Amino acid sequence: MTLTAHDALDHLLSQPLRRFDDMPDAVGLYGLGDHEGKLHYFGMTDSDSFRDRIWSRHITGSEERSHKLACNYSVGRLWHDRHHPSTNARDGEIARRVRQAFIRKHCGFVCLPLKPTKDELRRLEKGVIALAWPHIADWNKTRKRVATFEEPKEMVNEIIRELGLGVSEIAALERQNAIYRRL
Incomplete structure (x- = not known):
């Protein structure tokens, strides 16, 4: 039996958000959640493990790319x-260090370890995003910040x-906040 996008989405939505320290050394589909426990993004990794992909890109990545947690918590x-x-x-x-600590503590992920081909994973990812859009996969729509929350x-x-x-x-963080407020 082939896994459908609907089955994959159901599996991802049925899980509670997990801590980032609890990422399996596997590949497949994943979802990222915010500090309120809400999922906002679905992605896939076919060569890097969940830990490598999420940690290196979404948590510690740059603010201006599609690194969803770093971007939306800037x-x-x-x-x-x-x-x-x-x-x-x-x-x-300093702001990045605090942001990364915040994300590690207050945000989370879900995952579905799989071993299909890259094309199959892409098909599943696209299907999951299409089914979840617009309520859950709202961070998938752009490479820019789309979160509407302010700093918690x-x-x-x-x-x-x-x-x-x-x-x-702390003064450095306040200077960052002052620049942000002028944007």
Whole structure:
């Protein structure tokens, strides 16, 4: 029996979001969820493991590409754009570090490990996105930020405390927020 896109979507939607530390060393389909536990994006990986793909691209990737978590959580004190004329590289790196810690703690993923061909995975991914659109796969529609939420301030404050940031690092985050507010 061939797995259908409907079956794959049902499987992905039936799972609770998992912590990023719990990613299997496998390939297949995956979904990314926000800090409120809502799925927003579906993707596939056929050569990199879930850990390599999600960690290296979506969590620690750049803000301006299709790195969905990094892009959509580039808000408020977590904002950074290395190409923006007001960018300070040190401040931006602090914001990225806090953003990555925030994502690791408060966001999650679901996955469906599979071993089909690349073409079969692409077919399933396309079908899952088509079935889930527009309510769940809203981050799939563009390479830019589409999230409508603002910085979850109390959750970010918690991360700042956990990281033990000092006065100068907190000031750097506030400078990032000031630039973000002027955008």
